[in-house]
Amino acid sequence: MTHQHWRLDYFSDLAMLTLDVAGQSANVLSQEVLNELGHILSEIDTKPLQGVIIRSGKTNGFIAGADVREFVAINDTARAAELAQLGQHVFSLIAGLPFPSVAVIHGFCLGGGLELALACTYRIAREDSATRLGLPEVRLGIHPGFAGTVRLPPLVGDLPALDLMLTGRTVSAREARRLGLIDEIAPERHLQHAAESLLKRHAPRRRAPWYHRLPGWKPLRPLIVRLLTPRVRRKAHPDQYPAPWRILELWRNRATEEQEAQSLGELLVSRTSRNLVHVFLLGEELKRRGKARPHGIEHVHVIGAGVMGADIAIWAARQGFRVSLQDQNAEILARAVKKAHAFFKSKLRDPRAVQEAMDRFIPDLDGQGLSRADLVIEAIVEKIEPKRELFHGVEQKVRPQTLLATNTSSIPLEVIGQALKDPSRLVGLHFFNPVAKMQLVEIVRGAQTAEPALERARAFTGAIERLPLDVKSSPGFLVNRILMPYLIEAVKLVEEGVNIVTIDRAATEFGMPMGPIALADTVGLDICLSVAQELSEPLHMDVPENLRRLVAEGHLGRKSGRGFYAYDSRGRRQQSGPDKAPASEVPVTERLILRLLNEAMACLREGVVTDADAVDAGMVYGTGFAPFLGGPVRYIESLGETGISHSLARLAQEYGARFAPDPGWSQPELLARRPQPPN
Numbered sequence: 001m002t003h004q005h006w007r008l009d010y011f012s013d014l015a016m017l018t019l020d021v022a023g024q025s026a027n028v029l030s031q032e033v034l035n036e037l038g039h040i041l042s043e044i045d046t047k048p049l050q051g052v053i054i055r056s057g058k059t060n061g062f063i064a065g066a067d068v069r070e071f072v073a074i075n076d077t078a079r080a081a082e083l084a085q086l087g088q089h090v091f092s093l094i095a096g097l098p099f100p101s102v103a104v105i106h107g108f109c110l111g112g113g114l115e116l117a118l119a120c121t122y123r124i125a126r127e128d129s130a131t132r133l134g135l136p137e138v139r140l141g142i143h144p145g146f147a148g149t150v151r152l153p154p155l156v157g158d159l160p161a162l163d164l165m166l167t168g169r170t171v172s173a174r175e176a177r178r179l180g181l182i183d184e185i186a187p188e189r190h191l192q193h194a195a196e197s198l199l200k201r202h203a204p205r206r207r208a209p210w211y212h213r214l215p216g217w218k219p220l221r222p223l224i225v226r227l228l229t230p231r232v233r234r235k236a237h238p239d240q241y242p243a244p245w246r247i248l249e250l251w252r253n254r255a256t257e258e259q260e261a262q263s264l265g266e267l268l269v270s271r272t273s274r275n276l277v278h279v280f281l282l283g284e285e286l287k288r289r290g291k292a293r294p295h296g297i298e299h300v301h302v303i304g305a306g307v308m309g310a311d312i313a314i315w316a317a318r319q320g321f322r323v324s325l326q327d328q329n330a331e332i333l334a335r336a337v338k339k340a341h342a343f344f345k346s347k348l349r350d351p352r353a354v355q356e357a358m359d360r361f362i363p364d365l366d367g368q369g370l371s372r373a374d375l376v377i378e379a380i381v382e383k384i385e386p387k388r389e390l391f392h393g394v395e396q397k398v399r400p401q402t403l404l405a406t407n408t409s410s411i412p413l414e415v416i417g418q419a420l421k422d423p424s425r426l427v428g429l430h431f432f433n434p435v436a437k438m439q440l441v442e443i444v445r446g447a448q449t450a451e452p453a454l455e456r457a458r459a460f461t462g463a464i465e466r467l468p469l470d471v472k473s474s475p476g477f478l479v480n481r482i483l484m485p486y487l488i489e490a491v492k493l494v495e496e497g498v499n500i501v502t503i504d505r506a507a508t509e510f511g512m513p514m515g516p517i518a519l520a521d522t523v524g525l526d527i528c529l530s531v532a533q534e535l536s537e538p539l540h541m542d543v544p545e546n547l548r549r550l551v552a553e554g555h556l557g558r559k560s561g562r563g564f565y566a567y568d569s570r571g572r573r574q575q576s577g578p579d580k581a582p583a584s585e586v587p588v589t590e591r592l593i594l595r596l597l598n599e600a601m602a603c604l605r606e607g608v609v610t611d612a613d614a615v616d617a618g619m620v621y622g623t624g625f626a627p628f629l630g631g632p633v634r635y636i637e638s639l640g641e642t643g644i645s646h647s648l649a650r651l652a653q654e655y656g657a658r659f660a661p662d663p664g665w666s667q668p669e670l671l672a673r674r675p676q677p678p679n
C-alpha cells in the first residue's frame, strides 16, 4: 500500500516510519496524517519486529503539532472531542505495539508531536540549539488532547509536567534530558545508532523518581492546586483564559483519556480558543509574508543610537546581520556597545557566540559603514529637518541598490522623501519599543515607495524574526493611531478626577497587558505628547492640559522617576494612593475601549491597512491588545457594529464630539474585508 505522508522501511528486524507531510514545509498532524499512521501501525503490529523508529523527513523539525487550520472548521464540542479521540486512539496503537518504539527528534517537537513521542517507549533528541520540545496548547486556549495530560506526569513528575502544560514553554534537548522527557541526546551522526541500540537493549522504560511523583499523591493534590492557583491567576483570568484552569482540574482529578478528550472538545470551540487560534494564524500569515522573497541584505547601517536605534541594531546583530551603528554622540555610542554586550551575554550565554555577535556589532561615529550598507535604518530625533538633511547626505554615500528606511513614528514618508533624488527606495520600518519584546514592525508605504523596496523591507523584517505589517503612510500609521485616542481618553479621565489605579484596573480587567496610564509612563510622556500633537490636527484630537503640564515640569514617566505614577531609582513603581481601586461613576472601560474601536474603524475606512485582519494583527502583536478577544475587529464582530455605533452616539452626547461614530460603522463591508489569498 502506498502512503502519502508516511514512509515505511524495514531493515534488520526494525521498521522505520518517516513522516514527511505532503505539500507542507513542516510536519503537522492532520486527521489524514493520523489515519494513515493508524493503518501503518495495524500493518506492522503483526510483524516479527524488534522495534520501530519514528522520525521526520523534514529538515526543520520533527512535528509542529496538530493541524491548527483544521480546528477552525470544527463547530461542535462532540466533533472536537472526536478529533482528540482519533489522536488518542492512534497513539494508543503505538503504546500497545508488541515491540518497543523510539521517537528520534530534531528541531521542533511540539504539542501533538510531543504527545506522539510520549506514546513511544523511548525518545532521543538531536543535540543542537534548534531542538525545542514543548506542549504550547495553552497558548491556543486548549490543553494537550492526545493523552499528553495523562502520559506526561508519570514520565517527568507532576510539578514539571504542570509547569510545561501551564506555561506552554518549550525546552532545549538538554533541559528535556534533565527533566526526563527524553532518554538520550546525541549528535546527528549518532542518532540512528543510538535509536537502534535503545530498541535492541530493551532498556527499561523511563519513569520519574518517586519523589517527583509524590505531589500526585491523592491527598496532596488539592493542596498543590491551592498553591499553584495564585500563580495561574496572575497570568490567566478564568473567564478569559479557561485552559490553564482546566489543566489543573484534569490533573487534580487524575483525568482519563476520555475526560481529556471531552474537556478539549469544550475548549476547542470556545470563544477564547477561537480567538487565540485567529491570532496565531494572523501571526503565521505575517511570518509567511516575511519569508516570501530574498532580501539580499548582509550589512545594516543604523543611524541614531538612542532608545530605538540601539535596540534595533542590537537585535539585528543578534539575528546574524553585520551592523554598523552611527551616532553623533560618542558617549551614546559607548552606552549602546555596553548594552549590546549585556544583551548578547544574557541571550547567547556561550562566550564564543557572544564574541561573534560583538564582532558583528560595529560602533561607527563617522558613518564609515554607509558605503558598504545594504540597508540603512534612520532612528534619529523625531524632527523633519534633521531627518531630511540626514537622508540627503546618506543618499550620496550609499550604493544605488541600498534600501533606505526610517523608523519615524509620525512624519509622513513623502515629507522625508523630498530630500531624496530617488524617493522610491525609501520605506518606513516602524519598530515598537522595546524591540526585543514587540514582534510587530509596520512596513510603511509612502506615495512614491516602490514595491521591490517594500518586498525587501518585509523580507528583512522576517529575517530578524519580527512580523511585517503593511501600512499606508498616514498620521500615526496603524498602531499608534488606534492607541492614541485610548491613551488620551485615559488622561482625560485623570483630569476629571478618576483615580489612576481605577483607570488602569479597568483596562487590565478588560484584558490589556497594562493599563493606559502605566503604558503612557512606560513609553515616556514626552513621546506620548509629541505623537498626540502630531495627530491632533489630522484627527481633530485635543491634547489634554495635564499631559502638557507634566512634560513641562520634567515628569516624563518611568525614565524620569515620575509621571502619573512615581518610580524608585530602579524604575519600580511606588505605591501611590489607595491599594484598592476606588469605584467610579464614569463608564471608564466603555470610554477607553470605544475610542479605540472607533479609531480602528476609521483606519479601515481610510485604507490605512487593506483588510480587517491587519487591524487585529497590528493591535495584538504591536500592543498586546487582549488576545483572548482576537483583536479589535473580532471584538467588534462579537458585539455587533450597530450596538457599538449607538453606544458611541450616546457617549458623544454626554462627553463630546470625540465619540462621534466614524462613518465606517455604516459600511459593514469594511469589516468583512479579508486579505487576498496568496498566489
Ligand code: NAI
Pocket (backbone or CB within 6 Å): 303, 304, 305, 306, 307, 308, 309, 326, 327, 328, 329, 332, 378, 379, 380, 381, 382, 383, 386, 390, 407, 408, 409, 410, 430, 431, 432, 433, 523, 527
Ligand atoms: P532618542 O532621542 O533616544 O535617540 C536619537 C539619537 O539620534 C540620539 O542618540 C542622537 O544623538 C542621535 N542623533 C540625532 N541626530 C543625529 C544625526 N544627525 N546623526 C547621528 N545621530 C543623530 O530617540 P528615539 O526615541 O530612539 O527615537 C528615534 C526615532 O524612532 C524617532 O523617529 C522616533 O519617532 C522613532 N520611534 C521611537 C519610539 C520610542 O518608543 N521611543 C518607538 C518607535 C519609533
